[in-house]
Amino acid sequence: MAPDDVLIERVMAGAGIVGRKRRHEVRLELRSHLEDLIAEARQAGCTDAKIATLVAARFGDPRQVALAFARVYRTERIAVDLAAFGSLALVALGIAYAFVYGVQVLLGPGLGVLPARSQSTAHLASEAVLVGTLTLSYLGLYFAERLFARFRFARVLGLMALVAGVVVWGTTVTGFGHGLLVSLAFAAAAVARGFERLGARGMVRFMGVAAIVLVAGGLGHLDMRTAPTTVALTAGLMMILPVCLTIAVSCQLTASLAAFFDRRFLRRHLA
């Protein structure tokens, strides 16, 4: 790749310009500028090496130019990111709910879980809160990092924790309840995303999420007012383990869907 092409691509990589046609036009415009600059330098008798130095010096730091473009097109990019996140969230929630509910309906009776219990309003409501919070928290942690330039994970974790806190407060104030489930689901999503940021994927992420969901399920199903017996604990865990594993699998599905969507759509069309 010619040095001026490298310069242009470094600008485009950080500019965050939305829309293939607009990105193409910006490339053409910058290329036209560099062609004029190079033509002027050749006319003045400059060597190729001198021209390369001159272009870099006169054009400026491509990162600064990219940042300036990113500021110009920021609103548009945020709007597209929000729309993309919204549609991905809907699809992910649909898949997660369908998977979790489907597994319970199909396998529940075989595990001794009566439909009256697994399909009761209370159970469905807590499950909806758990799966929904887990899915949306994970997607939020995955994509909201792009709002920040430095200390991305720490900042997005703080932002999402704030959102989760507001939701917990809202559920408490309105009497909806399930504040603990929201908190634990958010924690599970944070663990999953945290493991990914540390480089762990697959089984490690799965085990981390399963562990937290197990705790959530345990706290939700066991009567903690009195110290549960070992038998009660074991029976309780056997009841909720399949559900927790199912929810952990749904988190894996969400993570895979997010990565696929990001790779195939967002980075291709918006990078």
Add this chain to the structure above:
Amino acid sequence: MQLDRELLKGSITLLILRLLAERDMYGYEIILEAGRRSDDTFTFKEGTLYPALHQLERRGFLRSEWRHGGNGRRRKYYSLTARGRRLAEQRQKHWTLFTSVINAVLSHH
């Protein structure tokens, strides 16, 4: 003598509007004209011109169109809209007032 960068940053919009008020220009032409008129005193990193042009266009002060130049090369020409002309006049008045006030303070004995 190199001008202070902060002064330059604040002047780029006025510079763009003033030059385009005279005639339509493409980006490289704006750079050359600014350098020519200022005896190469007014220079800035050329890449940063384009975000400024795009910002002004998005705000409705400029319009652009691609044209074929004399050597067959396509270039994106910018021109002022009616809003752009009004902004150019306004910014010029502000600049004239600003510089006269500063000069008055600096030359006070």
